[in-house]
Amino acid sequence: MSQHVPVKRVTAPEITARKGGEPIVSLTSYHAHTAAIADKYVDFLLVGDSLGMVMHGFESTLPVPLELMILHGRAVMRGAKRALVVVDMPFGSYEESPAQAFRNAAMVMKETQCGAIKLEGGKRMAETIRFLSERGIPVMAHIGLTPQSINVLGGFKAQGREQAQWAALEQDARLVSDAGAFAVVLEAIAEPLARRITAAVPIPTIGIGAGAGCDGQILVMEDMLGLSPRVPKFVKEFGRVGAAIESAIRGYAEEVRAGTFPASEHVYTMKDPAPDPDSVSLPADSAGARASKKPKTTST
Numbered sequence: 001m002s003q004h005v006p007v008k009r010v011t012a013p014e015i016t017a018r019k020g021g022e023p024i025v026s027l028t029s030y031h032a033h034t035a036a037i038a039d040k041y042v043d044f045l046l047v048g049d050s051l052g053m054v055m056h057g058f059e060s061t062l063p064v065p066l067e068l069m070i071l072h073g074r075a076v077m078r079g080a081k082r083a084l085v086v087v088d089m090p091f092g093s094y095e096e097s098p099a100q101a102f103r104n105a106a107m108v109m110k111e112t113q114c115g116a117i118k119l120e121g122g123k124r125m126a127e128t129i130r131f132l133s134e135r136g137i138p139v140m141a142h143i144g145l146t147p148q149s150i151n152v153l154g155g156f157k158a159q160g161r162e163q164a165q166w167a168a169l170e171q172d173a174r175l176v177s178d179a180g181a182f183a184v185v186l187e188a189i190a191e192p193l194a195r196r197i198t199a200a201v202p203i204p205t206i207g208i209g210a211g212a213g214c215d216g217q218i219l220v221m222e223d224m225l226g227l228s229p230r231v232p233k234f235v236k237e238f239g240r241v242g243a244a245i246e247s248a249i250r251g252y253a254e255e256v257r258a259g260t261f262p263a264s265e266h267v268y269t270m271k272d273p274a275p276d277p278d279s280v281s282l283p284a285d286s287a288g289a290r291a292s293k294k295p296k297t298t299s300t
């Protein structure tokens with residue numbers, strides 16, 4: 001009798017236990033196919049609300065609805081069998097109150113079966129992080145450049161480049177950690193401050209544009225693949241997938257126009273010896289159907 005042995009998924013506590021150890025590797029993913037490819041190389045996949053900009057062409061992450069996060073969260077869960085899947089809470093779905101955050105985060109976890117959620121904010125979200133963590137929802141925090149706050153921050157700007165900003169950012173990290181976050185994303189935080197925060201908190205810091213001093217790294221997958229038209233300074237392009245896609249599409253279009261695709265190897269042949277098409281008589285009604293499709297001639 002065959003037995004289905006499920007692959008064990010990485011859990012949020014396992015990520016926390018990696019503090020100070022081998023660097024944690026993570027990427028964003030929005031679809032089943034990229035999740036399936038990345039699954040064996042990463043510790044966790046983030047269904048980031050960056051999908052609003054990367055996949056859906058929005059100018060910012062602000063318009064992303066909860067339903068879209070759930071749809072993509074489900075796809076990633078179907079693709080990835082081993083990595084922890086973390087789903088971002090979109091703007092407006094959690095800031096109002098801990099109760100609102102719980103209601104929506106619980107829906108995300110029920111609908112997607114993901115292992116954790118992420119939300120943006122430090123000090124101001126500490127109470128909510130505690131509320132969720134104490135009720136069975138592992139929370140990844142996100143501080144520094146928090147894209148859902150670009151209208152307050154004045155754009156996509158690096159944080160902590162002036163020493164006057166350090167105390168508040170370090171306090172953010174300490175408070176989300178004390179509140180029970182299992183890890184914290186440090187986005188676009190000046191490298192020396194990110195190092196300092198990493199040393200100060202007992203949970204793993206996951207850097208994106210925050211340097212090698214963090215406990216782990218995350219990048220937007222499309223950015224590191226070379227698929228995004230513009231990337232921030234902190235991105236290294238590990239591939240040229242955009243160029244590869246364009247060259248494949250150009251080749252396809254050229255061959256269809258030249259009549260060289262499809263070739264003989266791309267067609268279905270007959271199982272019996274092929275008859276001469278002109279000698280095949282069709283059943284009367286199908287011949288009639290064909291005849292009836294002929295353009296009508298008008299009598300003069």
Ligand code: KIV
Nearest residue numbers: 028048049050185208
């Ligand atoms: O939405 C996202 O992709 C993120 C990462 C950049 C951390 O929040």
